[in-house]
Amino acid sequence: MLANILLGFAFLASSEEGGGGLLSVNPGLAFWTVITFLLLLFLLSKFAWKPILSALTEREKQIEDSLKMADSAREEAKKMMEDNKVFIQKAEEEARKIVEKSREFAENMKNQIIEDSKNQAQKIIDNAKKESSRLQQEMFTELKNEIANISVDIAERIIKEKTDSQTNKVVIEKYLKEISKN
Numbered sequence: 001m002l003a004n005i006l007l008g009f010a011f012l013a014s015s016e017e018g019g020g021g022l023l024s025v026n027p028g029l030a031f032w033t034v035i036t037f038l039l040l041l042f043l044l045s046k047f048a049w050k051p052i053l054s055a056l057t058e059r060e061k062q063i064e065d066s067l068k069m070a071d072s073a074r075e076e077a078k079k080m081m082e083d084n085k086v087f088i089q090k091a092e093e094e095a096r097k098i099v100e101k102s103r104e105f106a107e108n109m110k111n112q113i114i115e116d117s118k119n120q121a122q123k124i125i126d127n128a129k130k131e132s133s134r135l136q137q138e139m140f141t142e143l144k145n146e147i148a149n150i151s152v153d154i155a156e157r158i159i160k161e162k163t164d165s166q167t168n169k170v171v172i173e174k175y176l177k178e179i180s181k182n
Helices: 002-015 027-161 165-181
Strands: none
Touching: 027 165
16 A cells, blocks of 8 residues: 555656646655655554553543443442332332221221210110109109198198088189198
């Protein structure tokens, strides 16, 4: 390839004669340009290419390592997310159980309170009935005693007046009128 370039320059130099045009080639300048280029290429290959290639290789290795680390981090993050999902599901299940137990407890408490309230209400009703019966009995006893007292009073008045049955009726009616006024 290098030989082709040199021959190309030599051909151009021989084909043009004289003129110093813009496209004219100066064979001496072309020769030294090629020599300089080849020398620069040799020096670069001897001193610069190896450090540049080693730096590029090292950079490529760093990029590969970074990609591998990123992949492993991504996999680890995936695993952690899956673990978190499982943990969240367990926590949600536990929360559901706690809520269900709380509902059951509240329902039991409600039923217990209702049952206790019914029992207390029944006791109050029973006590009220007993008290009502007792008061009724007391009133009945008082009424009997009052009737007895009234009967005794009527009997005393009848005996005091010692009159006949017609007089007795009048005395009884008179006494009953007095009682109804009181």
